[in-house]
Amino acid sequence: MNASTARPQQIEAINTLQRRLATDCTPPEVLATWPSGKADRQIAYLTSLVDARRELPRLRAQWVSAMRLLAQTGADVSTIPSLPPMATPDQIEQSIHMLATGIDIARGGNGTDGLYAVQREIARAGRALRDRGANVDAGFYIYEGQLIRIVQAPEGDLYATFRDPATEHSWQYLKVSMYRVYLHANVASSDDLARWGRGTGMCFVCGRRLGHARTQDQGIHATCATGLGARPEDDHR
Ligand SMILES: [Zn+2]
Numbered sequence: 001m002n003a004s005t006a007r008p009q010q011i012e013a014i015n016t017l018q019r020r021l022a023t024d025c026t027p028p029e030v031l032a033t034w035p036s037g038k039a040d041r042q043i044a045y046l047t048s049l050v051d052a053r054r055e056l057p058r059l060r061a062q063w064v065s066a067m068r069l070l071a072q073t074g075a076d077v078s079t080i081p082s083l084p085p086m087a088t089p090d091q092i093e094q095s096i097h098m099l100a101t102g103i104d105i106a107r108g109g110n111g112t113d114g115l116y117a118v119q120r121e122i123a124r125a126g127r128a129l130r131d132r133g134a135n136v137d138a139g140f141y142i143y144e145g146q147l148i149r150i151v152q153a154p155e156g157d158l159y160a161t162f163r164d165p166a167t168e169h170s171w172q173y174l175k176v177s178m179y180r181v182y183l184h185a186n187v188a189s190s191d192d193l194a195r196w197g198r199g200t201g202m203c204f205v206c207g208r209r210l211g212h213a214r215t216q217d218q219g220i221h222a223t224c225a226t227g228l229g230a231r232p233e234d235d236h237r
Helices: 007-019 036-072 089-106 115-131 177-185 189-199 213-218 222-224
Strands: 138-142 146-152 156-164 172-174
Touching: 007 156, 036 089, 036 115, 036 172, 089 213, 138 177, 138 189, 146 189, 172 177, 172 189, 189 222, 213 222
Parallel strands: none
Antiparallel strands: 138 146, 146 156, 156 172
């Protein structure tokens, strides 16, 4: 009797957006009980997340380039605060602006007049970085001898996680700047994952114990190994 509940097109739109974000999906039967206005607001919100996700690789490359340019002036970049986990495009842009000001001042400018030129230089360097394919993405990496997993958050930028075998489960947040991951991390091979599993008796991908002797020898569940690479980022265990 309620004419203002979510229409099928709205439910379909929300489901499509949720799939693109690989985020938790609200079941269609639940969405069907939503007021139409609420469905519209959710569509607008999820669309803004999808748009933001498109901006992130470009901004991330610019941010790393800005850090490099500042480091080249001899400035101590270790004091620069790293981006927060799940940084939004706005937060990254603000940080790039701050770095650009710092670069101009470090080069003898006043932090204002030379700012535009520095920002263009950062944009060019960011493009060059991406053209070289030097970009961190979601996946498994070795960072300072540690196996880590870089996760693409639905709500913002990449962040790093690791597993502590002592806790038996769940990913833990690794407090590290993506700048350092860019410079020092290497993509982990399946051998790296298997070695970690043989050493801990736990599968790095899913966090479950490696039960059978044969699985323990392999260091990773067969299903987890086959899913590598094509794995959607929906595992928040
Ligand atoms: Zn597994």
